[in-house]
Amino acid sequence: MSEKVTLGKLSTGVPGLDVLLGGGLSEFSFTLIAGAPGSGKTTLAHQIMFALADRERRALFFTVLGEPPLKMLRYQQQFSFFDMDKVGVSVRYVNLADDLRAGDFSGVLERIMREVEDFSPSLVFVDSFRSVVQTGRNGNEGLWDLQHFIQELGSRMAMWQATTFLIGEYTQADIGANPIITVADGMIAMSHNEDGEAVVRKIRVIKMRGQAHMSGSHTMRITDDGIRVYPRLLTGIPDAYKTIDRDPRRIQTGVAGLDELLHGGLPQGHTLLVSGPTGIGKTILGTHFLQAGAARGEKGVALYFEKHTARLHNAELIEMMRAGEVAVIEPVSLSLSVEEVLDDLITTIERTGATRVVIDSLSEIGLYLAPEFRQDLRLSVFRTLTLLARRGVSAMVMVGFEDNHPDMRFSNDNLCFLADAVLSMRYAEVSGHLCKFLTVVKVRGSDHSKELRGYRITDKGIEVDAGTAPFDNILSGWPSPRT
Amino acid sequence: MDKHDYRAPPPEAGKAPDAPRPAHALPLVQTWSRLSRQLVPLIGDNGFGALFGRTLRLVAPAHPWLSVDASRKASGALLAALEIDMAGADADAARAANEALLGAFTRQLGALIGPALTERLLAESTAGDEQQQNQQEHK
Numbered sequence: 001m002s003e004k005v006t007l008g009k010l011s012t013g014v015p016g017l018d019v020l021l022g023g024g025l026s027e028f029s030f031t032l033i034a035g036a037p038g039s040g041k042t043t044l045a046h047q048i049m050f051a052l053a054d055r056e057r058r059a060l061f062f063t064v065l066g067e068p069p070l071k072m073l074r075y076q077q078q079f080s081f082f083d084m085d086k087v088g089v090s091v092r093y094v095n096l097a098d099d100l101r102a103g104d105f106s107g108v109l110e111r112i113m114r115e116v117e118d119f120s121p122s123l124v125f126v127d128s129f130r131s132v133v134q135t136g137r138n139g140n141e142g143l144w145d146l147q148h149f150i151q152e153l154g155s156r157m158a159m160w161q162a163t164t165f166l167i168g169e170y171t172q173a174d175i176g177a178n179p180i181i182t183v184a185d186g187m188i189a190m191s192h193n194e195d196g197e198a199v200v201r202k203i204r205v206i207k208m209r210g211q212a213h214m215s216g217s218h219t220m221r222i223t224d225d226g227i228r229v230y231p232r233l234l235t236g237i238p239d240a241y242k243t244i245d246r247d248p249r250r251i252q253t254g255v256a257g258l259d260e261l262l263h264g265g266l267p268q269g270h271t272l273l274v275s276g277p278t279g280i281g282k283t284i285l286g287t288h289f290l291q292a293g294a295a296r297g298e299k300g301v302a303l304y305f306e307k308h309t310a311r312l313h314n315a316e317l318i319e320m321m322r323a324g325e326v327a328v329i330e331p332v333s334l335s336l337s338v339e340e341v342l343d344d345l346i347t348t349i350e351r352t353g354a355t356r357v358v359i360d361s362l363s364e365i366g367l368y369l370a371p372e373f374r375q376d377l378r379l380s381v382f383r384t385l386t387l388l389a390r391r392g393v394s395a396m397v398m399v400g401f402e403d404n405h406p407d408m409r410f411s412n413d414n415l416c417f418l419a420d421a422v423l424s425m426r427y428a429e430v431s432g433h434l435c436k437f438l439t440v441v442k443v444r445g446s447d448h449s450k451e452l453r454g455y456r457i458t459d460k461g462i463e464v465d466a467g468t469a470p471f472d473n474i475l476s477g478w479p480s481p482r483t
Numbered sequence: 484m485d486k487h488d489y490r491a492p493p494p495e496a497g498k499a500p501d502a503p504r505p506a507h508a509l510p511l512v513q514t515w516s517r518l519s520r521q522l523v524p525l526i527g528d529n530g531f532g533a534l535f536g537r538t539l540r541l542v543a544p545a546h547p548w549l550s551v552d553a554s555r556k557a558s559g560a561l562l563a564a565l566e567i568d569m570a571g572a573d574a575d576a577a578r579a580a581n582e583a584l585l586g587a588f589t590r591q592l593g594a595l596i597g598p599a600l601t602e603r604l605l606a607e608s609t610a611g612d613e614q615q616q617n618q619q620e621h622k
Contacts, residue, residue, distance in 0.1 A: 067524055095525055098529070
């Protein structure tokens with residue numbers, strides 16, 4: 001039997017943060033929350049505090065010279081995690097401004113100790129700590145040395161068995177030199193980096209003693225519900241290597257001729273990448289896909305990155321939306337992180353129980369993403385498709401791609417390698433007309449037709465011709481009748 | 484009386500030490516002392532002083548005997564001046580002014596942090612008032 005001490009882990013209540021911390025916060029630890037003004041430090045502290053505090057585990061929140069306490073209460077109560085019923089009972093606020101003005105660090109420390117002894121908190125927060133440091137540097141501090149103060153505070157709080165947080169306005173440059181960093185058991189750095197004209201919020205666990213935390217910077221968001229962290233981590237597919245699905249269930253695509261080419265439909269849970277130039281019928285195919293699901297009682301989600309006018313005329317889609325069969329997500333921000341896209345997608349899939357998703361299209365998604373994510377579109381798409389696969393959702397993902405005959409590429413950025421199946425839709429000139437052709441390029445784990453077939457878009461939708469197109473050199477753009 | 488409660492200031496220089504002080508002022512000011520005791524730890528003495536000073540300015544036009552002095556910033560000085568003003572006023576007028584002050588103070592705090600949190604933060608002071616009233620009734 002191990003005689004090692006077991007570190008009690010506290011769940012922070014911040015979605016995603018426990019994953020970065022390696023399971024949660026160590027009880028009685030001394031953690032520094034650092035970041036520039038506006039990076040979300042006070043919000044993070046409040047979210048953790050309200051998640052953890054109750055009548056048995058009380059929290060003391062000391063405000064120093066940073067945000068005026070009334071302003072802090074004014075703004076923090078806007079978040080859904082702010083529980084009014086806990087204020088005064090399990091959460092107490094104490095302002096240290098007068099103590100700091102009146103004396104030195106020793107006075108501040110004694111005041112903190114008096115309050116701690118009076119309230120017996122299990123959680124102690126001091127916001128904002130740089131204010132204390134600066135006052136010390138200005139000479140108010142006398143004989144007390146900053147490091148001594150922090151060491152004292154850290155050790156006294158540990159003896160008191162209080163999990164302690166210092167919230168400080170530190171920048172990356174301060175981190176190396178500051179004595180606080182040495183004393184602290186953990187350090188969480190928050191930043192909001194300007195990226196082109198967009199701002200991307202990041203969080204990073206720099207140190208967390210005694211536990212294997214995740215390294216690196218991870219994207220985070222601040223919403224009405226507080227902070228949400230998105231660990232750079234893919235969710236695995238349970239039982240992925242334990243079973244072999246030799247005969248997956250096929251789902252109808254909504255286009256009979258395409259189902260025939262797919263030998264009965266798209267394998268359930270597959271992502272079909274539909275590649276083709278403008279006007280070729282990708283959006284119509286996506287609508288058919290959702291209609292086919294709706295006809296069987298399946299819910300669908302459409303994630304649209306195209307301009308709105310295209311959908312105003314899509315009567316079938318509007319009808320499905322009105323009937324509650326399809327939920328449409330239309331991002332409006334032009335500085336999205338891929339996490340925001342994924343977040344909207346997951347939330348909508350969970351809310352509706354959708355089993356089919358259409359993303360229209362990957363060509364436009366880049367217009368909506370912040371530069372950082374735009375530069376690595378492939379990774380963004382990879383994460384999106386992995387998420388869909390994890391949920392067993394079947395998806396049709398459109399990618400606009402200019403015909404460049406006789407080039408045989410099917411997408412930009414090698415996106416087609418990320419999909420389970422690829423459908424290519426192309427134009428070719430036949431007898432003075434611009435005609436449409438399609439072919440299934442690949443279907444993972446399943447045989448499929450290799451035929452090139454002609455098709456037309458009529459009032460009934462996409463009508464695929466029976467049999468192989470009677471032309472050669474279709475992919476060259478200038479077919480010749482097969483003799 | 485709580486050890487932290489407001490205590491009447493010593494008589495001013497030049498006045499007889501045994502000059503009678505009207506009894507109506509002290510309980511009114513003690514309500515404020517409990518409020519300050521509740522709020523000063525949270526918003527600091529200066530924060531309380533600023534909020535109370537602003538309240539005085541709002542209420543004083545209707546009660547001209549209330550003295551407004553911008554140089555008074557600390558809660559102790561403000562409440563001492565309030566007691567002197569209250570003591571110098573008729574008991575009914577003092578009570579009316581006090582109610583107006585409490586109402587304005589609560590509204591101001593409510594505008595900043597919302598009525599729900601204000602009510603919660605002030606609950607303890609109000610509870611103190613009620614407790615004191617009950618004790619007096621049982622005497």
